[in-house]
Amino acid sequence: MNRNELTKIAETWFSNQGWKPFAFQKQTWTAFLQKKNGLLNAPTGSGKTYALWVPIVLDYLKKNPDYKTKQKKGLKAIWITPLRALSVEIEQSAQRFADEIESGLTVGIRTGDTPQKVRTAQKKSMPDLLITTPESLQLLLSSKNYDKTFKNLNAVVVDEWHELLGTKRGVQMELALSRLKTVSKDLRIWGISATIGNLEQAREVLLGPDSEAFQNSTLIRANLKKKISVKSIIPEKMEKFPWRGHLGLHLIDEVVPIIKNSRTTLLFTNTRSQCELWFQKLMHKYPEFAGEVAMHHGSINKETRLWVEQAIRNETLKAVVCTSSLDLGVDFAPVETIIQIGGPKGVARFLQRAGRSGHQPGKESVIHFLPTHAIELIEASALQKAVQKTAVEDRIPYLLSFDVLVQYLTTLAVSNGFFPKEIWPEIKSTFCFQGITEDEWLWILNFVTKGSQSLQAYDEYKKIEIEEDGLFKVNNRGIAMRHRLQIGTIVSDAVLTVKYLKGGFIGSIEEWFISKLTPGDVFTFAGRNLELVRIKSMQVLVRKSKKKTSKVPSWMGGRMAFSAQMSELLREEMYAASASTAAGSKGKSEELKALQPILERQQKESIIPRQDEFLIETFKTREGYHAIFYPFEGRFVHEALGSLLAYRISLLSPISFSIAFNDYGFELLSDQEIDMQQVLDNDLFSAEFLMDDLYKSLNATEMARRKFRDIAVIAGMVFTGYPNKLIKSKHLQSSSQLLFSVFKDYEDDNLLYLQSFRETFEHQLEEGRLRMALERIHHQKIIWKKCEKPTPFSFPIITDRLREKLSSEKLEDRIKRMLKSLEN
Known part of the structure; x- marks a missing residue:
């Protein structure tokens, strides 16, 4: 059969369903049948499963003209999904197409939830398409004769690639693909990604920068213009001094009519605790919702989660209060309305959530934004613009994750063993390890066989043996079993x-x-x-x-923080608010109009900073002397900036601070007055000596020590325990701390030890963003306002600090008293 005849089969099937294939689907079919690799950029709910499963089946029909009478057994395609919840959905769609065109192909799932009986059956006879997760794929690579399993593999599809990119699971995928390219001669690799800022780089990471696969690849965009409308739920009465204490719960009565007027609603919260609170309050205030409203987050047991997902599909539930556990996939057609409670911290996440409503090609998505405190309305206004411009974040890929490499080499050694000479070019071809040097490679080989310089005396770190012919192999069954139990890169608290x-x-x-x-x-x-x-x-x-x-x-x-993109949008909106307060309410968004009383009060007590201005406010209360700084950079950057500034001020004169921060700014509180003029004269916002000062101010060694726990677990230096007999988190912490101290004192050039510092600065403190923020402040005009009392902008930061100390009842009373005195 030629390409036209094959495409005709698919088109006929589509028209039997009453559908018409999209241009991007047909483009993907053609590219796949031309033996190309690629990345497909398509929004959730646009038919991306059929964009790639269809050509995989057609390719099989082309190679096996007598497919109706003779079945060619064995694994032909792997579909990787980052979330187990998506696998059932994909299985149903894929099996339906395979059956209805009578291809005879079978579809199976293999994840952590797959029963042992099914796995054993799969060992004897693999399905034609296997839907699995990055971790389960590594487990397959750790089984004997995996090369025979993958010998006739034609395609690997990595779904939701934007979710894996920028995580160590993504690195795991890069390494697995580098092996499969060698083992499976006729392999095509495809990724599916929602919109991210760096799509071109995403394709490069997936296929390997200079690889043949990358040279013969394409990027296909599904230009489906999705209409998204953002509606803010604006409180009738605006408090002039906003605080985050009630997590938006005072607007619960505004939410109920929206739920009642929709067939199905998802209420997205940012944290599991907020999810629990909202569910409790809804049930308490509106008992008639019992049985119609449910809750969904990652810590609730699997049966309940699956029941909730099914109940949304068949519309037996009216609403679900959820967290990002429902961000991705789980294709519910009927969700009508989305409510986002509090700022979503990132544009991509907001668009993804919005896309869960009107989850069909051509339908409008409606998302309601509910602010948890008044100033979040500025975020809502910024998101409106982001939606129009489709301005989304980049995902930054990891580089030189040696812990993942150590785990991967052990995986290969557990199965068939490996020859370093053969594996080295494969590893070097990945994006993550393109910069690895020969010395680092030799260090890693030395580490997996001898356990690094300082641990040579301990046998438990000598996992891999070198056989006479130079094969690196794990021969100890105990080591192999423990390794298989611990494959993965998601290290959470116990x-x-x-x-x-x-x-x-x-x-x-x-x-x-x-x-x-x-x-x-x-x-x-x-x-x-x-x-x-x-x-x-x-x-x-x-x-x-x-x-x-x-x-x-x-x-x-x-502890979710603002993305860089979101911070920039927020600053722009802030500057717009400053201009609009001066100009009255002409041409302003609804949100900024509603904020007018707060903005006017802020202007009266202090200022609203303009684009070329950086605001510092100081005032005294019963608690002491407050200095508040407003970079609008998100809480991670503010945490680092606050510590950095506190350290630099303490070098000028001995003074101690307590630090509080939110997404808008940070506070230094002290019992003695800060000489702010001295701070400005000494240019303490300089980016010079940044790494050195950060190191001292933040106790970077402590942060790296905590980061090292994850690295030690991934690299298999500490064992997390057997199922039902896990090792307590504090024991893991102490084992990894012991190793950290040994390396610090006796082997400070250890690559895994150095990695813990690199990751602390690059990923946790976002050192690059911090540097850019300091450079921006350096070029702005610093305006220092000596205020009589807290301002509307500073109030949420102060009350956030109080929350750490007081119970919620005491906090509410205390804040009511504070508000009363401020309003006077």
Whole structure:
């Protein structure tokens, strides 16, 4: 069959469904059948599964004309998905097409949720298309004779590539693909990505910068103009001194009519704790929603999550309060309305969430934005513009992740073993390791066989043996088993399961939250108030509680920061607000009009900075002397900037500070007055000696020590434990700290030790962004305002610091008193 005949089969199938293939789908079919590799840029819900599964099937029909009578067994294509929740959806779509054109091809899933029975059957006979995750693919590479499994592989599709890019799971994929290219001779590699700023680079990372695959590749964009309308939920009465205390809950009555008027609604919160609070409050205030509203986040047990996903599909639920656990995929056609509670911190995330509504080609997406405090309306106004311009973030790929390389080499050594001479060019061909030197490579080989200079005396670090013919191989069954159990790059805090005393699994919770509670304490989880009875072997045993007050779990993921793109949009909007306050309300967005009373009050007490201005406010309260700085750069950058400035001021005169920060600015609070003139005269916002000062100010060694725990786990230097018998987080921490100290004192050129510092600066402190912020401030005119009392801009930062110290009831009372005195 020629290409036209093959395409005709697909087009006929499409028209039988009452569909018409999009131009981008046909382009992808053609490119794939021309043996090209590529990256497909298409929004969620646009038919991207059929853009790539269809040509894979057609290619099979072309190579096997007698496919109806003779079936060619074996794995032909792998579909990688970063989220298990997506796999069922893809399986159903793929199997439907394969069956209805009578291709005889089979589709199977292999993830952490796949039962052992199914895996054993797959070992004997692989499906034609395997849907799997990056971790499960590595597990396949760790099994004996994996090369035979992959010998006739024709295609690898990496779905949601933008989610993997810029993470170590992405590095895992790069390494796996470098191996598959050698093992499978006729391989085509395709990625599917939503819009990101650096699409060209995304294709380069996927295929390898100078590889043949990259030379013979294409980037296909689905130019489907999606109409997105952003509607802000604006409170009727604007408080002049906004604070974040109630997480937007005071607007719950504005949300209910939206839920009632829609068939289905998703309410996105930024953190799991906010998700729990919103669900609780909705149920408490509107008991008639019982059975119609559910909750979905990553810590709730799998059965409940799957039930919620299914209930949305068949519209038996009216609304779901959720976190980013529903950001991606899970193709629910009928979701009608999206409500975003609080700033989404990034444009791409906001667009992705908006795309869950009207989740069909050509449909309009509607997203309501609910501010958790008034100043977030500036974010809403900025997002309106971002949606018009489709301004989205870049995803920055990792470079030289030696921990992932150590894990990968051990994986190969566990299966068939490897010859360094053969593997070295493959590794060098990946984006992540294009800059690896021969010396670093030799160090890594030395590390996996001898366990680095300072650990040579300990056998447990000598994992790989070198056989007579030079083959690097793991021969110890215990080492092989422990390695397989620990394959992966997602290192979270240890997670404990939450169960009722009488049995009944509720979900999982991070150890660092539970370790702060004592038996008898009540906390909110999965929409219920639970009393902690005891913690026993990685299980949190609880009973239901009738108590009204409770602690809400916070998860480490709760510290989301502004993306660089979002910060820039926010600053632009801020400058627009400054200009518009002067010009009255002509031509302004609804959000800025609503903010007018706050902006006028800010202007009266201080100023709203313009584009060429950097604002510093100082005032005195009962708590001490406050200095507030407004870079509008997001909380990670402000945390680093605050520490840096505090350190530099302390060099001029001995003074100690407590630091508070949010996405807009940071505060230095002291019991003695800061000589601000001295700060300005000494140019303390200089980017000179930045690394050196950061190192000293932030206790970078402590941060690197924490980062090293993850590196040690990924590189297999510490073992996390067997299933149901995991090692406690504090033991992992102490084992990895011990190793960190050994390297610090005896082997400070250890590549994994050095990596912990590099990652701390590059990824955690965003040193590049920090440097750019300092350079920007350096060129701005610094305006120092001595204020009588807190201003509307400074109020959210001050109240954020109080939250750390006070319970929520005491905090509300305290803030009411503060507001009263400020309003006077």
